[in-house]
Amino acid sequence: MARALNDGLRLALSGDERVLLMGEDVGRAGGVFRISDKLRGEFGEERVIDAPVAESGIVGVAFGMAVAGMRPIVELQFMGFSYPAYDQIISHVSRIRHRSRHRFTAPMVIRIPYGGGIGAAEHHSESMESIYLHIPGLKVVVPSTPVDAKGLLLAAVEDPDPVVFLEPIRSYRSITEVVPGDYYTTPIGEAAVRREGTDVTLISYGAMMRETLGAADVLEGRGISAEVIDLRSLVPLDVDTIVASVIKTGRVAVVHEAPRTGGFGGEIAAIVQEKAFFSLEMPVLRVTGWDSVFPLKRSERLYLPNVAGIAEEVQTRLFEG
Amino acid sequence: MKGSAHVFDQGSLSGDPLSILDQAGRLVAGYEVDGDDLRRLYESMVWIRTYDRKATAMQLQGRLATYSPFFGQEACQIGSVAALADGDWLAGTYRDAGAMWFRGYSWERLFLGRTGDERGGQPAEDVTVMPPSITVGGHMVHAVGLSWAEKMKGSGKIALTMFGEGATSEGDFHEAMNFAGVFHTPTVFFCQNNQYAISAPREIQTASDSIAQKALAYGMVGYLVNGNDVLAVREVTAAAAERARNGDGPSLIEAITYRRGPHTTADDPTKYRTSQEEDLWTERDPLERVRAYLADAGLWDEPWQTELEEAAGVAVETAVGAAEALPKLDAGNFFDAVFENPNPTLSDEKAAAARRLELGEA
Ligand SMILES: Cc1ncc(C[n+]2csc(CCOP(=O)(O)OP(=O)(O)O)c2C)c(N)n1
Numbered sequence: 001m002a003r004a005l006n007d008g009l010r011l012a013l014s015g016d017e018r019v020l021l022m023g024e025d026v027g028r029a030g031g032v033f034r035i036s037d038k039l040r041g042e043f044g045e046e047r048v049i050d051a052p053v054a055e056s057g058i059v060g061v062a063f064g065m066a067v068a069g070m071r072p073i074v075e076l077q078f079m080g081f082s083y084p085a086y087d088q089i090i091s092h093v094s095r096i097r098h099r100s101r102h103r104f105t106a107p108m109v110i111r112i113p114y115g116g117g118i119g120a121a122e123h124h125s126e127s128m129e130s131i132y133l134h135i136p137g138l139k140v141v142v143p144s145t146p147v148d149a150k151g152l153l154l155a156a157v158e159d160p161d162p163v164v165f166l167e168p169i170r171s172y173r174s175i176t177e178v179v180p181g182d183y184y185t186t187p188i189g190e191a192a193v194r195r196e197g198t199d200v201t202l203i204s205y206g207a208m209m210r211e212t213l214g215a216a217d218v219l220e221g222r223g224i225s226a227e228v229i230d231l232r233s234l235v236p237l238d239v240d241t242i243v244a245s246v247i248k249t250g251r252v253a254v255v256h257e258a259p260r261t262g263g264f265g266g267e268i269a270a271i272v273q274e275k276a277f278f279s280l281e282m283p284v285l286r287v288t289g290w291d292s293v294f295p296l297k298r299s300e301r302l303y304l305p306n307v308a309g310i311a312e313e314v315q316t317r318l319f320e321g
Numbered sequence: 322m323k324g325s326a327h328v329f330d331q332g333s334l335s336g337d338p339l340s341i342l343d344q345a346g347r348l349v350a351g352y353e354v355d356g357d358d359l360r361r362l363y364e365s366m367v368w369i370r371t372y373d374r375k376a377t378a379m380q381l382q383g384r385l386a387t388y389s390p391f392f393g394q395e396a397c398q399i400g401s402v403a404a405l406a407d408g409d410w411l412a413g414t415y416r417d418a419g420a421m422w423f424r425g426y427s428w429e430r431l432f433l434g435r436t437g438d439e440r441g442g443q444p445a446e447d448v449t450v451m452p453p454s455i456t457v458g459g460h461m462v463h464a465v466g467l468s469w470a471e472k473m474k475g476s477g478k479i480a481l482t483m484f485g486e487g488a489t490s491e492g493d494f495h496e497a498m499n500f501a502g503v504f505h506t507p508t509v510f511f512c513q514n515n516q517y518a519i520s521a522p523r524e525i526q527t528a529s530d531s532i533a534q535k536a537l538a539y540g541m542v543g544y545l546v547n548g549n550d551v552l553a554v555r556e557v558t559a560a561a562a563e564r565a566r567n568g569d570g571p572s573l574i575e576a577i578t579y580r581r582g583p584h585t586t587a588d589d590p591t592k593y594r595t596s597q598e599e600d601l602w603t604e605r606d607p608l609e610r611v612r613a614y615l616a617d618a619g620l621w622d623e624p625w626q627t628e629l630e631e632a633a634g635v636a637v638e639t640a641v642g643a644a645e646a647l648p649k650l651d652a653g654n655f656f657d658a659v660f661e662n663p664n665p666t667l668s669d670e671k672a673a674a675a676r677r678l679e680l681g682e683a
Pocket of ligand 1: 024053055077081084416455456457458484485486487488489515517518519580584
């Protein structure tokens with residue numbers, strides 16, 4: 001996935017001279033995850049900008065650039081370090097269109113690596129997407145495959161509104177596939193059905209797709225046919241795909257590594273009961289991270305949903321419950 | 322020593338940093354040195370360098386999660402906190418394990434945190450050291466609050482906060498400096514300008530001639546010091562601490578130093594700096610100049626060095642053993658530290674997490 005993102009950034013920079021990339025260590029070092037590797041050499045230090053250690057400044061300055069006609073892409077190093085920029089995002093980036101009645105807009109992409117499973121230090125494993133998707137005026141996109149990562153990134157750059165682009169850290173190097181070399185976009189707001197099934201709908205996104213698909217395999221071995229939906233975009237949400245699947249299966253589980261309380265699973269459950277209440281055979285199940293601080297290395301396995309755990313919960317709570 | 326409180330020409334704060342021992346270990350004119358005192362400072366620097374080496378090596382063996390070495394910054398780590406008194410606060414970063422240890426944070430706990438165990442964040446009861454701040458900048462404001470509280474309590478205690486030059490770009494640095502200036506808090510801001518914030522050279526962080534200068538705009542005193550000279554570092558920190566204790570308000574110290582190792586064990590410095598530059602700073606090593614001085618004065622010899630390194634090695638090994646021998650953090654320990662009294666949601670989650678772990682390990 002890292003290579004696909006690098007490729008996407010390169011195409012975005014070469015295709016539109018208003019596009020620029022700014023963030024801590026994105027230039028000389030090519031980013032702490034090497035997502036912008038070599039881009040400074042190719043596009044120059046004026047378009048691939050090493051910023052001071054100042055997240056609020058990075059986002060606020062990029063916002064000003066966007067209003068004045070540029071197409072900035074910013075990188076915040078880890079989700080746990082995005083919070084100093086939160087005020088800029090919630091108070092300005094997301095609402096300038098509304099505040100100015102369309103006179104000013106902020107077409108910009110805020111790239112944020114997120115998620116656990118890499119045994120990192122405190123603040124480096126967080127999955128706090130809820131605090132972003134709760135903000136009106138902000139799109140929130142999460143790819144789970146390299147092909148989508150590139151297509152969604154280019155769509156985000158083209159988008160007339162600000163997009164928070166979440167990159168699953170543990171998929172950067174572990175998820176690989178052949179990615180088309182040309183310029184293409186993947187529409188924001190369309191979920192993908194990764195696997196068809198008839199008995200239960202498993203819904204997830206980002207890094208958790210791997211565990212969710214793994215659980216579908218396990219369930220298959222136990223005679224349960226799972227349909228798996230990759231949301232790809234949390235805002236806007238592809239409600240139709242979810243509802244169509246639930247009408248077919250009658251059972252739903254949402255999987256995410258973010259804390260349960262206030263997590264996206266709750267939102268999906270609400271939507272499902274609003275739109276497909278009479279199709280439901282069982283209450284909507286959430287398999288999530290916990291309402292504790294994200295653990296350090298030694299306790300990660302206590303926290304992150306795993307294949308066996310998802311399969312067990314789905315089986316016992318949706319089929320035996 | 323010359324004068325107890327250096328106050329630089331506050332007009333520029335960008336001249337030569339204060340030095341007491343030069344690179345060759347010669348005493349700058351006008352200063353005197355107490356040999357035993359310098360031997361103690363040297364000893365502490367050897368101890369923390371031993372810890373730093375061990376931690377780096379253990380990371381490479383996969384026994385620690387990422388580690389951020391302070392190699393090359395030992396004079397800052399020791400010289401700064403050597404000027405503090407009992408009960409003073411320290412709020413530092415992921416790179417300040419040396420200073421934290423000097424203030425009583427045990428090596429066992431420091432190692433534990435680095436193995437990825439939350440108990441590493443818990444110093445002993447009588448240790449007034451905050452767990453290391455991993456977010457850049459957040460802790461400087463805390464030092465203002467810690468020291469202000471001490472001022473309110475009339476305890477005579479102060480707070481020292483350590484941070485890198487990169488951190489001075491964060492909004493929190495400016496808010497902390499401003500609060501401290503406005504409320505005249507007994508706070509010492511100690512900036513280790515180690516030239517790089519990961520890959521970003523110091524010029525990316527500020528266009529001002531020095532970081533010390535920034536003191537002026539916040540109405541406080543600034544100091545510029547050679548951060549590889551442990552005597553000079555202690556000298557200015559003692560001056561700043563004395564001012565704070567006497568009610569003369571906060572100070573900002575810029576200590577010029579160099580991070581000789583990588584940013585963390587996951588970083589590759591060859592991407593952003595030259596080996597010539599690294600060599601230059603090898604010559605300026607903070608331990609070497611002290612050793613040279615002591616050797617000249619007949620206060621250093623090989624056996625003593627070996628003895629120091631061996632003693633430090635044993636202490637470090639013992640701490641590693643103790644950290645690794647601690648029983649694994651269980652779900653109880655983990656969930657029970659979120660609130661004083663866990664709520665019903667967390668209690669349910671604790672049970673579910675134990676099952677998740679079991680399935681995950683199966
Ligand atoms: C708020 C925040 N942003 C970004 C990071 C990632 N990060 C960790 S250390 C670092 C560089 C800090 O440099 P400096 O303050 O000079 O301290 P040094 O590491 O050189 O000791 C960065 C950008 C972080 N930890 N916290």
